[in-house]
Amino acid sequence: DTGVSQDPRHKITKRGQNVTFRCDPISEHNRLYWYRQTLGQGPEFLTYFQNEAQLEKSRLLSDRFSAERPKGSFSTLEIQRTEQGDSAMYLCASSFRTGEGFYGYTFGSGTRLTVV
């Protein structure tokens, strides 16, 4: 296992276009998280899945954002009708969590989105 993979690494899109990002987590992990990070800030929680179920979605996530994790494997994050304010690094992380067993997140390298 090579860790958490995110694709693409960089995406430049025009305002109003739709974009989709992919995340492949560590296969043994049961939880997958999406965070967004802007320059000089810490990661902001967007949503997370346990297996294929989306357990929580941040109020930051407008209706233009949707995330899926079919069959509890990889995940996609889609942003429709992109706006300049969506420009950020989108980070995916996975973890194994059960009861009290949690040992931290493994993050991918992120997808940097620039909306022009």
Next chain:
Amino acid sequence: SQQGEEDPQALSIQEGENATMNCSYKTSINNLQWYRQNSGRGLVHLILIRSNEREKHSGRLRVTLDTSKKSSSLLITASRAADTASYFCATDRGGKSTFGDGTTLTVKP
């Protein structure tokens, strides 16, 4: 707003010196984690301390947690130029973690 707040925002030291950064938070937590992020990269997990632990060590890292003061500190001993990065604390509650805005550490050779 973020749950955790790191202090200082920026820290510049000479190689070989120790670096201490602090994290304060507002609500009860299950655990607290520290991560490192090199410029333009993803975050790397450094250490996790549970709410019933007070101190933890990993190599040159020492983390303390004071739940009565709702604060944690990360000490990096004998710093190296390669330690230059941003360091974030994350507090775990309700199945997810909330990150602060980080401390930017610069270690000068």
